Amino acid sequence: MSGPPLLDIRKLCIGFRGRSGRILPVLHEVDLTVCRGESLGIVGESGSGKSTLALAAMGYLRHGLVRLSGEVIYNGSDTFALSAQELSKVRGGQLGLIPQNSGQALTPTLRIGKQINEALRLHCDLPESTYAARALDLLTQVRLPDPQAILRRYPHELSGGQQQRVAIAMALAGEPDALLLDEPTTGLDVTTQAHILDLLRDLARARNMAMVYVSHDLGVIARVCDRVQVLYAGETVLTGPTRSVLSHPAHPYARGLLASIPRLGDSTLPRALEGRPPGPETARVGCAFAPRCAMATETCQTTRPLMVPGAADQMTRCHYPDQVARMRAGHAGAALTCCSADSPLTLSLDSLAICYERPGFFARLTGQPAPPATVDGITLDLRRGETLGLVGESGSGKSTILKSIAGLLAPAKGRISLGDGTALPSLAEDRRPDQLRRIQMIFQNPDDSLNPRQTVGEILAQPLRLYFGLKDHALRDRAAELLETVRLGAHYLDRRPGQLSGGEKQRVAVARAFAAGPDIVLCDEITSALDVSVQAAVLELLNDLKGLHGTAFVFVSHDLTVVRALSDRVAVLYQGRICEMGPAAAVYAQPSHPYTEALLGAVLEPDPDQVSRLLAEDAVELSPPARGCPFQRRCPVKRGTVCETDAPPAQEAGDGHVIHCHIPLDELRGLGQQAQNS
Incomplete structure (x- = not known):
């Protein structure tokens, strides 16, 4: 990691022409250097210019963007001065790109x-x-x-x-000399993500490759990067060694990002950053972060800060770097609104089984056994005001269970009942309007669930008309109230989804779900694509709505820290079977099933000194075993043939904490303690 920079970006300014005809800047005089064998992380909120900067390193600008000034020097050549033929040799050859969504690539x-x-x-x-x-x-x-x-x-x-x-x-x-990685692990489960990050780190070391890693996940950055560069509103506000930046950040914005991250060991919600970054149309006077900074002064409002030395080899764009170190530490926010143990029942699942693969005619004719159910034996209750978290790797059946509750998938067997004992029809099309109203779903990607041709007001009007018959002024007033509830305001009513940020779209999706006045809201990976500050704001919003309306949530997420922050109880799923279930505090503090231990061991937190504990094999199982324990093929403490032939018994650990495993509970906990100590 010495010698001349392989990638050297100097005073790069990129902008676009606004409706007024004026050029609006997206990146402001950004500098960036990366040497061979070095890994640089670029972090910041959505819209900070991370991906624009990374793609500019390849000499590529999205449609409508123009380079205003500055240079991008890769391996001694200015990429923007290369011919199309010369650039094609650099892209994909000398300089590789790993995109966010490999499925689309x-x-x-x-x-x-x-x-x-x-x-x-x-x-x-x-x-x-x-x-x-x-x-x-x-x-x-x-x-x-x-x-x-x-x-x-x-x-x-x-x-x-x-x-x-x-x-x-x-x-x-x-065989590139450098890799650009644009959120390559977003949407992956924790064990897959951890194994892929280790793979990238090993490949970079073996090939002496440079890596530029764009991410909003500071745990990922801590895992793979030597240095960090923090962007805010299109300009660099902090840069320095990863350990130094994540331990003692010398800029208030970086401290705010760290405070927005939920932690495994905390039962409180993370603190959301107040306010929003300035838009490209905002005049640059003073510090861009001043309107959101707790230590801003008049100087911050009127004078643009320069990059100056901060603590521990950092460079920071702040007028008062010495005072940043004295800012109050800690990241805990509001306490979780918890449900009461005697709250009324609102939903019950009894021995639910769901099958995607059905035996064909020939299989039935010849008497071949049916394939194992994708989801099987799911029995759980949900109470008013309770949040139940469903966790597990991809393919564990989390979203399948949500779709069945919502009436989008018919179960093969079992029963779904409301709190009063009324059995729900399997499919939504067979349910009465009042039953449909009581269960609403928020999907992972609001771009797929919000009609781009409708305004926000029209989107919210649909459930208000359908379930409550509202019209005219009453309908618009209620839609405005819903937007105020999700902290957007009535001025958003006439906007379309394309005019909103990712966090704003997800808030509209939340408002639409609550427009029906539901008893139960199903949340399917709703924060996976959000940056940490917007994620913290959405979690805080859900917690407030839960306390205000007594709504129950079933919350699905790959991010176990998010589930820890929001959930009263947690169910751990593997191959569509429950391995462990109980109060969130108990499951996280003393995980007893080997699979739960494996999941928690793979969680990445923004700590460069975190010790990796990847207990599960890096493997993909396409279907559950026909008999025995669902985790048998990957379990590090498997006990002979009993795990292959018999379903694991349920062991009670107290206070509703249940573990499905053949190994006695005392021995399981001893094994878990050994794993943590090692």
Whole structure:
């Protein structure tokens, strides 16, 4: 990590032409350097310019953007001065890109082998006869099981983690000197994410590659990066060694980001950053962060700060770097609104089983056994004002259970009942309007669930008309009240989804769910694509609405720290079966099932000194075993044939904490303590 920079960005300004015809800046005189073998993390809220900066390193600007000034020097050449032919040799060859959504980056109609061959043809000077062997070698490097079989598959036949590994393999095809990574692990479960980050770190070390890692997840940055550069409103406000920045950040904004992150050991909600970053149209007078800064003075309002030395080898854009270190530490926010133990029942699932794969005619004719159910034996209750968290890796059945509760998937067997004992019809189309009103769902991606052609007012009007018959002024007034509840305001009524940020869209989705006055809200990964400050604000909003209306939530997330912050109880799922369930405090403080221990051991927190405890194999199971414990094939403490043949018994640990495992509870807890100590 010495010598001249491989990537050297100097005073880069990028902007676009607004409706008034004036050029509005997106990046303001940003400097960035990365040497061979070095990993740099770029962090900041949505809209801070992270992805724009990373793509500019490849000489690429999104439609409508223009370079106003500055240089991007890669390996001695200005990428913006290269011809199209010269630039094509750099992109994908010398400089690889791993995008956020590998599923969209891969061509769905081509087998994986053909896509890797295309990357080799474009970026490698190799004879075509060697492509097959080279493709196998690349898939082996990224630790994909049975690479020969993977080459024959289409992208939709792979899991999210496998797709991401294929994208990494394609980026490595040209043997690049540097990799640009734009949120490559967003949406992946904690164990898959941890294994992929370790893979990237090992590959970078083995090849002496530089990495520029764009992420809003500071735990990810702590895991893989040597240095951190913090962007705010398109300019660098802090840069320095990862350990120094995450331990003692020398800028108030970085401190605010760290305070917005939920932690495994805390039962309180994280603090959300107040206010919003300035838009590109805002005149640059003084410090851009001043309107949101607790220590801002008149000087901050009128004079733009320069980059100056801060604590522990950091450079900070702040007038008072010495005072930042004395700002009050801590990140705990409001206390969680908890439900009472005697709260009335609002939903019950009894022995729920859901099957995606049904035996065909020939299988039924020949008496072949039916494949194991995707989800099986799910029995749980939900009380008024309670939040139940569902956690587990991809494919564990979390979203499947939500869809069944919402009436989008019919269970193969079992019963879903409301609190009064009324059985709900399997499908939403068969449910009465009052039953539909009581259960609402918020989806992961608001872009897929909000009609882009409707205004926010029209979106909120639909449930208000359907369930309450509101019209005209009464309808608009109620829609405005809902927006105030989610802290947006009536002036958003006439905007369309395309005019909103990601956090604002998700708030509109929350408002639409609450427009029906539901008893139960189903949340499916609703914070996975949000930056940490917006995520903290959404969690705080859900907690407030829960206390105000007594709404019950079923909250699905890959992020176990988010589930810890918001949930009263947690159910841990593997292959559609419950492994462990109980009060969140008990499950997190004393995880007893080996799978729960594996999940918690893979959680990344913004601590560079965190010790990794990856207890589960880096493997993907496409279906549950026909018999025995669902976790048997990956369990590090498996006990002989009993785990393969018999369903694990339920062991009571007190206060509703239940563990499904053959190993006696006392021994399980001893094994868990040994794992933590090691």
